[in-house]
Each structure stands twice: as structure tokens, then as C-alpha cells.
Amino acid sequence: MSATNERLLDAAENGIRLSGYHAVSFRDLADELGIKSSSVHYYYRQKEDLGVALVDRYSKRFFADVEKRAETAGTDEERLRAFCQTYRNALTGSDRICLCGMLGAETCGLPKALADRVEAFFNANIAWISDALNADMPADKRAARAAQILATLQGAMMVATSLKKHRLFDDIVGALFEKPKS
Amino acid sequence: MSATNERLLDAAENGIRLSGYHAVSFRDLADELGIKSSSVHYYYRQKEDLGVALVDRYSKRFFADVEKRAETAGTDEERLRAFCQTYRNALTGSDRICLCGMLGAETCGLPKALADRVEAFFNANIAWISDALNADMPADKRAARAAQILATLQGAMMVATSLKKHRLFDDIVGALFEKPKS
DNA sequence: GTCTATAATTTGATAGAC
DNA sequence: GTCTATCAAATTATAGAC
Numbered sequence A, B: 001m002s003a004t005n006e007r008l009l010d011a012a013e014n015g016i017r018l019s020g021y022h023a024v025s026f027r028d029l030a031d032e033l034g035i036k037s038s039s040v041h042y043y044y045r046q047k048e049d050l051g052v053a054l055v056d057r058y059s060k061r062f063f064a065d066v067e068k069r070a071e072t073a074g075t076d077e078e079r080l081r082a083f084c085q086t087y088r089n090a091l092t093g094s095d096r097i098c099l100c101g102m103l104g105a106e107t108c109g110l111p112k113a114l115a116d117r118v119e120a121f122f123n124a125n126i127a128w129i130s131d132a133l134n135a136d137m138p139a140d141k142r143a144a145r146a147a148q149i150l151a152t153l154q155g156a157m158m159v160a161t162s163l164k165k166h167r168l169f170d171d172i173v174g175a176l177f178e179k180p181k182s
Numbered sequence C: 001g002t003c004t005a006t007a008a009t010t011t012g013a014t015a016g017a018c
Numbered sequence D: 001g002t003c004t005a006t007c008a009a010a011t012t013a014t015a016g017a018c
Helices: A003-019 A028-034 A036-041 A049-070 A076-092 A099-106 A112-132 A137-164 A169-177 B003-020 B026-031 B036-043 B047-071 B076-092 B101-103 B112-132 B139-162 B167-177
Strands: none
Touching: A003 A028, A003 A036, A003 A049, A003 A099, A028 A036, A049 A076, A049 A099, A049 B112, A076 A112, A076 A137, A076 A169, A099 A112, A099 A137, A099 B101, A099 B139, A112 A137, A112 B139, A137 A169, A137 B026, A137 B101, A137 B139, A137 B167, A169 B139, B003 B036, B003 B047, B003 B101, B026 B036, B026 B139, B047 B076, B047 B101, B047 B112, B076 B112, B076 B139, B076 B167, B101 B112, B101 B139, B112 B139, B139 B167
16 A cells, blocks of 8 residues: 555545545545546546545454454453544544444445445444443343444534534543443 | 425435435436526525525424424423434434434535534534433533433434434434333 | 526546656 | 546536526
């Protein structure tokens, strides 16, 4: 992977996470990198190819970060908190929502290959969370709870950035872990 | 409000909720209505004006529906469930996420006037939910819980449509109301 | 209210030189 | 790997006839 290719993916991920797939053009990306749009086509023939490469890189990085954070976690709840921390870091480190959160919202307007990868990302999220719930919860409720956690994280990113109150993300995720008063 | 104007808003809301603001063009809307794009400009001079009118109509309808459902609610929890039902109905009746959920994700790429209205919609949501939490919860935790409920609803719509599993929305919102086992 | 006509710009994409 | 040159199509938008 060349340096230009990487800068290209960075700029594209950036733009999409801020404004959406359809708001990002090859020319804007080229301008940002100081190259021509035809050079962008050299790396990715179609926009769809760029999108797919983007989600692939994002997914890999995401789960690598989750695993790294979960390594030092002892309990299941700590693993779960590590997972949420990956989301938090993606937001507070960049002021941008999740790449797949944006693309997931735009699903119907995306090339099928791209929408499929986003779907896979979410399914992998739910599977990972479900696994972390093992000890806490009866099996039949795990899937719903996992989906709830994913939805809350995604929604929290969206609402927090829209309201430009990033602390809101922490408040929301905090409420998610609140223990019922004994 | 003329019939054409209303069909125009319907088509625009439709398209944006499915694919996003930047994926919807005046020409597409015109074609869907069987008119010319210049006629669309007659109703809304700029795309931004159309977007603003759209969010205004959506907000009005949304809170009218919430109030109507909440009318017959006795307890605070019933009021909250009525609120969630408005979201659910928006999704299951159309397979589309919330207009402001989509626009909220795209915030950075939107004209400021539009982004501001979306922000106002979310703030009104949080205020309404906070109010419904009155009896249940100490005042200092209400805001966080209200934001959490909003985020969960928005995230649930997004994830459920992306995964094309609409039942997931019900599962997620169900888990939100789950009582801790006594 | 709707149309024709048109303009200016942007966008996704390709061919071929260097 | 990057460029020039170019294209066809799409997009936002306006002027003015009917």
C-alpha cells in the first residue's frame, strides 16, 4: 500500500464520516492530496471500489483495536467496556461518526457490494458483543441486548455530533452500564 | 399548500430518508412527480429551502403524533412507550429511518440553516423524553437517560434497516424497557 | 403553475502521453 | 504513478414564454 493510496483512503474516510458517501467526490479527494482526479481513478477504478476498500480497512482496524483493548480485560463487563471504548475513541479522536454508521444510514443509495460489507460489519459487532455477554445473561436475551448496545453506540455518535456535544456520548454510554439501584 | 407541493415534499422526504440529502436531486423529484425540475424550483428556490420545509413538516407531524399517542397514556412509562411507538411506526410503516436521523448523520455536509433545525428536533426530543421521566428518576440522571433513549431509537432504526431485519427494532426497544430481575 | 431553454458547475469515468 | 485532455451525464439554478 503506497503512501498516496493511504492518504487517499484517509481523506475519503474522513469526508464520508463527516458528510456521507454522496457528498465526497474524486475531485475533492484529489485536490486535498494535491493530485488529479484521474490519479484517484488509478487507485480505484470506480467510487464503489474505493468504498469497499474503505470499509474493509475500517473493519480490520476496528476489530484489531477492540481486541487490543479487550486483551487486558478480566471480566465480561470489562470486555464490553473495552468495546465501547473503541467507539468512543473513534468519535472523540476525530469528531466523526462511525464510517459504517454513516453508510448504514445511506444503505439504500449505495452499490450493493458496499451495503453488504456494512451489513457484515454490524453482524460482526453483534456477534462480538453477544460473546461478551456470556456470563451475564440468559442466551435468549443476548442477541437483543447486543443489538441494543450497538444501536445505542451508533445513535449516540450521531446525536452527539449533530448536537455538537461530545460529552453526550459518554453520558449515554454511561447510562447503558448503570446498575439498577439495589 | 398545493397538492403538487405536498407530493413534492413526500417524494423528497422519501428519498432523503432512504439514501440521504445529497442522493436526492431536483430532477429525480420532478421525474417522480411527472413535472420538470424548473417547476420544483418554483416551489423551493434552493435545495436548502426544500430541506428546511421538510424538517419543519416532519417535526410538526412527529410531535403531533407523539402527543396523540400520549393522550391516552396514564403512567409515565406509558407516555414513554407512546413516544417509542411513534418512532416504530415511522419505521415499520415505511422501511425508512428518521428524516432527522439521516440528516443528523450528514450534519457537516448540510447548509447551516438545515443542520440547525435538525439540532432543534433532537433537543425537543430530549426535552419531551426528560419530561416523561419525571416520576421515575432523580433529576440529575434524566437528561442522560433521555439522550440514551433517543440515541437507542435512532441507532435501532439505522441498524435494523441496514440489516434488513425490522424486527430488530422491536427487540432493541424492548430491551430498553426491560425491568431488572427482582 | 408549468413549461422550454439554457447556463455554470460538478461528477464519475476513460484514453493515452510522460 | 501522475499527468493532460476529454467526455457524457448530472446537478443546481435562472430567465422568460404560456
